[in-house]
Amino acid sequence: MEITFIDETQKVSKNEREEIDRLLQYAADYLKLPENSEMSITFMDNERIQVINRDYRGKDAPTDVISFAIEEAGQNEMPIFFDDEKMTDLPNELGDIMISTQRAQEQAAEYGHSYEREVGFLALHGFLHINGYDHMTPEDEKKMFGLQKEILNAYGLKR
Numbered sequence: 539m540e541i542t543f544i545d546e547t548q549k550v551s552k553n554e555r556e557e558i559d560r561l562l563q564y565a566a567d568y569l570k571l572p573e574n575s576e577m578s579i580t581f582m583d584n585e586r587i588q589v590i591n592r593d594y595r596g597k598d599a600p601t602d603v604i605s606f607a608i609e610e611a612g613q614n615e616m617p618i619f620f621d622d623e624k625m626t627d628l629p630n631e632l633g634d635i636m637i638s639t640q641r642a643q644e645q646a647a648e649y650g651h652s653y654e655r656e657v658g659f660l661a662l663h664g665f666l667h668i669n670g671y672d673h674m675t676p677e678d679e680k681k682m683f684g685l686q687k688e689i690l691n692a693y694g695l696k697r
Contacts, residue, residue, distance in 0.1 A: 539566045540629075542578040547639050550581045557654065558661045564693050565665055577632040577668060579661060587638040602641040605664035607633040635664035651697045658695045662686055 541562060543555045558579065566575060584600035592598040594606075608631040637660050646656040666682055673679035690696065 539563060539571060539573065539575040539577070542576075544578060544580040546580060546582045546586060550639060554654065554657065558658060561658050561693055561695060562661060562665050565662055565689050568689050568692070569669060571632075571669070572630045574628075575630040575632055577634065577665070579635045579637060579664075581637055581639050584638050584640040587636055587641070590636060600638055600641055602638055602645060603660040603664045604636045605633060605667040606635075607668040607670070632665075633668035635661065635668065637661060637664070649697070655695055655697065659686075659690065662689060 539562070541559055543550075543559075545555075562577075587602075587604060588598065588600040590604055591601045594604070637657060639657070642656045642660055643653055646653040649656070663686060666686060671678070671682040671685065673682050
């Protein structure tokens with residue numbers, strides 16, 4: 539899977555990006571995603587993520603992670619259908635994840651674990667969202683959070 543990293547903060551180290559890449563590659567294998575899958579992760583501050591949260595979710599407050607799945611149909615969008623033969627040539631576009639590194643630092647301190655664990659958790663949380671998982675109902679929450687914990691534990695990124 540190809541992951542494009544964008545660091546608007548200019549503070550995320552190469553080692554941090556590599557660790558997140560390893561975690562999400564592990565998660566992609568765990569979910570049995572096609573090898574030609576692609577996604578992006580943007581690291582930003584609270585101010586920037588608040589603008590996105592306000593503009594796209596109607597919540598005028600900073601948040602920790604926001605994800606946008608490519609394959610989710612928006613309102614008034616028509617689905618696009620391709621011939622199965624042509625589909626094999628196209629990359630499997632998953633979507634985009636935005637993470638507030640500021641909020642991740644705040645939450646790591648609040649929860650009493652490392653910043654690395656918090657950013658990994660947020661990256662995986664967004665990754666599951668762009669792969670169709672959600673927590674809008676108690677049943678969906680149980681399924682998504684159970685899978686999230688299962689992957690984090692199997693990978694070795696525990697609290």
